[in-house]
Amino acid sequence: MKPLIILAFDLGASGGRAIIGKIDLDARKLEMEEVHRFPNGPIRVREHLYWDVLSIWSEVKEGISIAYRKYGEQIASIGVDTWGVDFALLDNNGELVGLPYCYRDPRRSRAMKELLSVVPPEKIYMRTGIQFMPINPLYQLYAMVKDGSSLLQAARTLLMIPDLFNYWLTGVIVSEYTDASTTQFLDPWTKKWAFDLLEEIGFPTNIFPEIIEPGTKLGNIDPRLAEELRVGKDIMVIAPATHDTASAVVATPIDENSAYISCGTWSLVGVELDKPLVNKKAMEYNFTNEGGAFNTIRFLKNVQGMWFMQEIRRMLAKRGQEYSYTELTKLAEKARGVIGFIDPDDPRFLAPLDMIEEIMRFLEETGQEKPRTVGELVRLVLESLALKYRFVIEKIEDLAGKRIKRINIVGGGSRNWLHNQLVADFTNRLVEAGPEEATSIGNILMQLAGLGYVKSLREIREYVRNSFEVKQYIPNHTSKHEDAYSKFLSILEKTGGLAGWALRI
Template sequence: MQKHHFLAFDLGASSGRAILGSLESSKITLTEVHRFENQMQYINGHFFWNVFSLFNELKTGLKKCVQDLGIQPDSIGVDTWGVDFVHLNKEGMIASLPFAYRDSRTESSMDDLFQIISKEEVYLKTGIQFMQFNSLFQLYSMVKEKASILDVTDKILFMPDALNYLFSGVAKTEFSIASTSQMIVPGKNEWQLPIIEKAGIPMSILTEIVDPGTKIGFIKDDVAEETGSNPVPVIAVAGHDTASAIAAVPAKGRNYAYISSGTWSLMGIESDQPLISEKTLEMNYTNEGGVEGTTRFLKNIMGMWLIQECRRAWEDEKNYTWDEMVQLAKTVDPFKYLVNPDDASFLNPGNMPKAIVEFCKKTNQGTPSTHAEIIRCVYDSLALKYRYTLDQIKTVSDQPIEKIHIIGGGANNHFLNQLTADATGLDVLAGPTEATATGNILLQAKAMGALHSLDEMREVVRNSFEVITFTPQKELNWEKAYLNFVNLVE
């Protein structure tokens, strides 16, 4: 079998990587070519992404692949986080740095829009979980404030689409990333025009929506010259990182739930159609686009963000490794303190440990006084949130859930994986950790004809990566803890 090489650019909210995937004999091997930091830029009271710096890092990754490794990739593809977007002016130039989703300017935008369009109408026509930073609310905040950037905006492109554009000069919108915007018809490559019109958003700024795995063009001559690459195809992979990650779940069939575990924990099921009802509105679940027409019915849960921010807050006092934080958590009693990980106070508090302490005090649990107690609080709370989410999914879907696949960086956290198995009573299968880059690469392989279906992609994953199984243990009183947790979130 011919050996193929595909270069994935996988960008998260804190770092980015260029990962080379080499496909041969139904197995894939990954090579990290380039890694770089990504941080929100705080300028004049607002948070932005430096899209120009990110593009330079991607070009560096391509250059290293071609010149340092001596490997010419067959194609390239980009995935990123959701909702954020770039403004292009009429000359096709990026008109400003894109806002970051944690920026505070959208704090009231949901309630403001619901004065014009009812919450029920927005949900039933889009099927997307309400979060203040969804693209719909970001754009509406600009409309409401009469932001001057809209006067010069000819097109908007979501972050992976914008980077594809910088590589190729082709402006297209990929389906999975568009679905995070709360602006498309659920399960279809169509903009939800009635909602967009009522919000006052100019429809002319939207571009054609294409399926994941679409070849949209080739890298431009100047990029090829700068990097030493051939003019390779640019593939619109599943541009939303979670969609690429779910494409790499090493599952057979559909009788499972997944947790894409990283800064966010995206927990849900893969469905043949959107699940939209008054009940899913009440529970605030999302229906995002997947591969081959599937829907990712899921909940966005604030995941390792809480641990990451605690670590950052303590770094002057003690620069913990991730494993040291886990070991600390094991030294204290479980369930002494619990939080709702999705409480608004944890979105971007500045000082996460303080926010956790304040939540515990406000809910009459007392005051966690050590780093160990705070860390254990977060891990216990995440496991219980996964149980709570699983129970909710079962109320609206008849799809059997026999196991949980945990993918992404969080799959390395054996402690949390075991807690999740214990809390839910289900086997947890952890791996691959590089699911997002793997899904990105396999979608490129499909677009280039080296693979032919999602099932074949997942077979390659099973052939290529170790999966560790965590079996439920019954040593702790999870049922009592769960009742206490439910009282905190309802």
């Protein structure tokens, strides 16, 4: 029996890929093949940051063409996942109104501070269950209202980024639940837009489309697109869990005693729940209740993750020092440890002009030793991430009332063995790393669900366990790690890092 062929697009903040999934329905196994890869990143124009979605769309079309040349009519479906929190606007003709702003656009931080002085944070959190972060779309919308944006005046439809690509693939205008849940204006209990909140900030509520569940069939590829690309017109387009983390969690082999870290540009640290956990303590700890597949909640907290590695590498290249990620990790392995720490979530690290200078400034302001070498710099960042994960996991245990015994790290960051070992050592918990391609795997297997071949997360994770290796990292926890954690907590206290974003901007 020939394998079922599914095409997934995993569009991240730093790059995109087209992945073919070859599914053996009898053995319940999946094989992956990357057929196209391309870079991505925000573009700075004066004081703003934008996404070049037209360039990304060109790469998506190229990925479809490459996949079709190889697999032709065997391709059963296409699905797209992307990063969360960003949106595009369409006019009354369905045309794009300007380029979408990037979530790192500095305007959001200013708008967040102003909005939270107008609408009480408690009201927003109890209504939406979403953590306070300046990247949330709620604040971009508020900024557009306050600025009297001409883009907003022309807008007739708001689509999250994966919904935009689904619209261009099919002509269908809908909003998929998992990505919609990242906006901070969705009701986590009813899965409907919180129009009362939007009305309070003066935002028009007639531009929001119907919300659909992950795994929904959107229809066949648009005939005009099929003709342009010279591909079959019967390829089905399915909305997977379109928020990349939601797809990654789908493919994470966790249980009730596990926490996950979906580690890419961001590290999303959380657990899977069957209903929202929204109360004053969750708000004080600044946890989020984002939508998951099969009626689950991703109860988590964002930590800035491999963004640091990306920016350090970029800044070193500007200084004429070219390193691969593997080389940076090897340097960190041999470097001195526990010389100082940063709070990865200090707002200064969201979009600095020079990450290395910003890290040095933080260390100077907190009276800590500065790294002397590139290896020490990278190790300091990786140790700080591990300590922040421990901080977040301890808060999860407090809120959910259970002990986390194991941490499963998935995504691109799970390739970094030193990162994984440091997480095990500093948290004193068993770490299981993999699958590395959890987001693409989850995308493919949610398409499989949309096609009717699987009915539950349990079945999906059976495919994952049958198909992919998971590496274990045993903790080597000592008093040195406890001392480091105590120092880290004192730094958080000194810099305001024990509070949520709402109190730090």
